[in-house]
Amino acid sequence: MAESTKCTECGLCRTACPVFDIMKVETLSPRGKVMLLKEDVKDEIFYACTLCKNCTVACPLKLELDKDFKNHRAKLEEDNKTTDAYKVLIDNVRKYGNPFGKVEEGKLPKELFCC
Amino acid sequence: MIATLKEKIGDENISQKEIDKISYSSDASRVRGIADSIVWPRTLNDVRTVISYAKRHRINVVPRGAGTGLAGGAVPQNSIVMDMGRMNRFAVKDDKAIVEPGAVLDDINSVSEFVLPVEPGSHSVCTVGGMIATNAAGMRALKYGKMIDWIDELHVIDGNGRLIKAKGEKIKDFCGLEGTTGVVVRARLKLAKLPQKRSTSIFSYDAITPLVEKFNSLKKENVLAMEFIDKYCSRLIGLGDSNHLLVEYEGDEGSIKDEESRKVWKARDGLYASISSKGYIIAEDPQIPLESIDKFLYWLQKNDVPTFGHIGIGVVHPHFKKDSKLVEEMFAVVKKLKGSVSGEHGIGLLKKPYVGQEFIDRVKALKAVYDPNNVLNGGKVI
Ligand SMILES: Cc1cc2nc3c(=O)[nH]c(=O)nc-3n(C[C@H](O)[C@H](O)[C@H](O)COP(=O)(O)OP(=O)(O)OC[C@H]3O[C@@H](n4cnc5c(N)ncnc54)[C@H](O)[C@@H]3O)c2cc1C
Numbered sequence: 252m253a254e255s256t257k258c259t260e261c262g263l264c265r266t267a268c269p270v271f272d273i274m275k276v277e278t279l280s281p282r283g284k285v286m287l288l289k290e291d292v293k294d295e296i297f298y299a300c301t302l303c304k305n306c307t308v309a310c311p312l313k314l315e316l317d318k319d320f321k322n323h324r325a326k327l328e329e330d331n332k333t334t335d336a337y338k339v340l341i342d343n344v345r346k347y348g349n350p351f352g353k354v355e356e357g358k359l360p361k362e363l364f365c366c
Numbered sequence: 367m368i369a370t371l372k373e374k375i376g377d378e379n380i381s382q383k384e385i386d387k388i389s390y391s392s393d394a395s396r397v398r399g400i401a402d403s404i405v406w407p408r409t410l411n412d413v414r415t416v417i418s419y420a421k422r423h424r425i426n427v428v429p430r431g432a433g434t435g436l437a438g439g440a441v442p443q444n445s446i447v448m449d450m451g452r453m454n455r456f457a458v459k460d461d462k463a464i465v466e467p468g469a470v471l472d473d474i475n476s477v478s479e480f481v482l483p484v485e486p487g488s489h490s491v492c493t494v495g496g497m498i499a500t501n502a503a504g505m506r507a508l509k510y511g512k513m514i515d516w517i518d519e520l521h522v523i524d525g526n527g528r529l530i531k532a533k534g535e536k537i538k539d540f541c542g543l544e545g546t547t548g549v550v551v552r553a554r555l556k557l558a559k560l561p562q563k564r565s566t567s568i569f570s571y572d573a574i575t576p577l578v579e580k581f582n583s584l585k586k587e588n589v590l591a592m593e594f595i596d597k598y599c600s601r602l603i604g605l606g607d608s609n610h611l612l613v614e615y616e617g618d619e620g621s622i623k624d625e626e627s628r629k630v631w632k633a634r635d636g637l638y639a640s641i642s643s644k645g646y647i648i649a650e651d652p653q654i655p656l657e658s659i660d661k662f663l664y665w666l667q668k669n670d671v672p673t674f675g676h677i678g679i680g681v682v683h684p685h686f687k688k689d690s691k692l693v694e695e696m697f698a699v700v701k702k703l704k705g706s707v708s709g710e711h712g713i714g715l716l717k718k719p720y721v722g723q724e725f726i727d728r729v730k731a732l733k734a735v736y737d738p739n740n741v742l743n744g745g746k747v748i
Contacts, residue, residue, distance in 0.1 A: 259642035261394050262434045265491045266470060275406065275451035275468070276386070277433065283389035294385050309490070311636030312643055 253322075254314040255285040264316075267309035270299050281306035281316050288319060295334045297323050367423060368403060374415045379406045379452075390447045393433040394488075396647060397715055399441035406452045410523065410551045413448070417549070417741060418527045420446055426744045429545040431468065431496030434488040436638075436649045437714025439500065439544045443745045448549065450495050462518070463555045467495025480557035483510040486710070487635050495550045501542030503710035505591045505631070506614075508678030512710070514541045516556045522548035525737025539732055544712045545743040546729065547736040564590065565620030566627040570600075570608040574667060577609050578660040581677060590614045592678035593634060596667065599674045602640045603633040611677070634674075638683070641672050646685035648693065648716070652700045653709030654680045665699050681709030713747045721748065 264281040265271055271280040278287070279299050287294065302317045310316070327333050343352040351360035372380050380403060387401045402425060407413045420427045426445035433440050440447075454468035458478045465474060471489045475481040486492055486504040496502070498520065503512045510516075520532040522540050530548060532540060540548050571577040581592065591614040595603070600610050612634060613620065614627075622630060638649060654662045659680055666673045666684050669692055675682030686693050697707065697720045707713065707720045726748045733740065 257643055259394075259639045259647070260392065260396050261488070261639050261642070262432055262491055263488065263639070265432060266472075267490075275449070275454070277449065278383075278386050278389040280389075282433075286389050286392070287385055290388055292385060292388065296385055311639035 253288070253319050254316050255288045255319045257312060257314055258282065258285045258316070259312070260285065261311065263311060264306040264309045267305040269301055269303060269305065281310075284320060285316065288323060293323075293327055293330055293332050295327070295332065297327065298334050298337060371405070371416065371419050374419075375405065375407065375412045379408065379412065380404070390430070390433075390449070391442065393430070393435045393438065393440040395436050395438040395441065395714065395716060397438040397441050399438075400444050401442040401447045402444055404447045404449060406449050408452050410521070410529070413453075413523045413549050413551055414527050414529070416446065416448060417523055417525065421525070421527065421739050421741050424739075425741075427549075427741055428743050429467075429495065429499070429549045431493030431499075432470070432488070432491045434486075434492050435496065435500060435714060436651070436711045437500075437544075437708065437716045439712050439714035439743070439746055440496075441715055445744075450493060450549075453551065454493075456494075458557065461557045461559075463557055465494050465553050465555060467493060467498070467550045467553070469494050471497065478557075479559055481560055482516055482555055483558050483560060484513050484516060487638060494553060494555070498541050498550050498553060499543065499545045500710065500712040503676065503679065503681060505593065505634075505676065507676055507681070507710075508586070508592055509590045509616075510558070514538070517541060518554040518556055520550055520554075521552035522550055524548040525733075525739060525741040530736075539736065542712070543729070543732065544714060544747055546747050547732050547742065549742065561590070561616040563617050564627065565615050565618045566622040566630055567613045567615070567620040568605070568622065568630065569611040569613070570606065571611070572608050574609065574660060574663045577611055578663070580611055581659075584613060586678075588616045588619065589678070590616055592676070593674065594663070594677035594682060595634070595637070595674045596663075596672060598670075598672040599637055599641060602644075603637060637674050641674075641685045644672075645687050646672055647688055648686040648690065649711070650684050650686070650693070650696065650717075651675070651681055651709045651711040652684070652696070652705050652707060654682070654700065654703055654705040656680050658703040658705070662699065662703055662705070665696075669695075671696070676709075679709070680705070715746060718746075718748065 277283040340350045382403045390401045428445045430440040450468040453466040456465040456469040593612040595610040671684045673684045729748045
């Protein structure tokens with residue numbers, strides 16, 4: 252059973268989430284994303300998660316919500332609904348073995364791509 | 367229409383995106399409502415602007431803190447949800463604090479030895495605005511009372527868009543009214559030092575009578591918290607197959623100390639979610655006169671209603687499955703025992719059918735003064 256189906260929506264994960272902590276938007280909190288999962292919403296918001304597992308630490312039920320978010324990203328990928336940044340990142344990993352693209356020896360990457 | 371509001375409070379502080387409407391459609395009660403839009407005010411003026419806009423366009427506004435309320439108080443009814451999370455500044459000086467409503471309790475309590483000692487189980491996330499609006503209590507209410515006991519002054523924007531500075535008796539017009547009379551925009555709070563030395567004892571009993579006898583015999587002066595945990599809940603947190611009384615002492619009278627003691631209380635913090643995950647998603651919070659608490663606990667035990675709570679002040683949390691007929695029966699028992707419908711979570715949407723006429727009349731009278739157009743949290747409480 253998916254972890255999110257067991258979520259009681261108590262909200263105790265909110266402040267543990269580094270993304271929520273900065274933005275203060277419920278949709279970006281683990282609970283907010285669980286509510287979207289329950290409605291099977293396919294949106295790039297699922298990339299706004301660092302997969303840090305802090306929500307699991309804070310969760311009274313120790314739910315591993317990051318697993319659900321990761322699985323959902325796979326579905327987004329199937330439906331071609333990933334972010335542009337993510338596409339570039341994956342391309343770079345395939346081509347150059349790193350997410351930054353071609354980086355010259357001793358130089359910093361020109362563009363940083365993160366999921 | 368919403369464009370005018372965007373212009374006034376800034377594009378980044380308002381949303382009508384579908385994903386936001388979904389995530390703001392509920393709170394910890396899990397009752398789903400409908401959000402028209404979401405706003406994140408940053409200043410008192412933003413709050414006033416939104417309320418004036420809502421009044422003009424006859425839209426309902428629901429103030430929202432962390433959305434940990436268990437009575438559906440922050441669930442929108444075709445409303446503008448006003449998320450107070452970005453108004454979260456606070457300053458602590460000695461035993462006083464000035465706070466914005468979106469400040470989180472544990473944040474306020476992390477900066478000094480003086481703390482706001484009212485501690486709901488949601489202390490790591492709940493906001494001071496939500497605590498004021500619900501008149502929150504919690505684990506240490508026996509010693510430290512409820513939120514209302516810690517407020518010196520409130521600044522509130524009412525449904526007319528007026529800034530009201532409430533002190534003394536006037537605080538009662540807003541504290542515990544769940545955002546139906548005004549939006550708290552600032553508060554001056556009293557703080558206290560928690561005793562350095564604290565310890566815990568756990569007493570287990572098979573039957574209710576000796577547990578209540580023990581409860582009555584405990585010296586109240588050095589007791590900070592007293593929690594009842596029934597057999598079902600005790601099993602869930604690994605305490606075994608009895609009813610338990612969890613007692614926190616000021617000083618070292620208790621047998622469990624330091625880290626071990628913290629672990630026990632952390633397990634107690636997680637009880638709500640554990641029970642809820644077993645399908646008991648309705649968490650009630652009646653307050654029963656202490657002299658009748660034994661009768662109430664018997665009734666709950668006889669009907670297999672999983673229960674824990676702050677027995678020290680007579681507030682317990684019976685849990686029910688969705689659509690359980692027992693909820694109504696329980697409130698009949700509460701009435702018979704001269705208890706009140708809600709000791710701390712508030713009335714919200716879920717407990718409206720059980721409130722008395724006296725309460726309804728009081729809320730109506732306050733609404734007539736502070737929110738005659740019913741802009742604020744309409745459909746709640748009464
Ligand atoms: C695990 C868990 C344990 C809990 N334990 C306790 C407990 O021990 N004791 C207790 O009392 N409660 C407890 N609660 C309930 C809840 O956490 C408290 O009622 C808390 O004070 C709500 O704060 P909030 O910021 O989440 O408010 P919200 O849930 O967002 O809002 C609650 C109500 O306040 C109104 N409101 C919010 N902010 C404002 C504002 N600025 N101005 C006007 N109105 C406003 C809302 O409209 C709503 O009606 C618990 C909940 C959970 C999930």
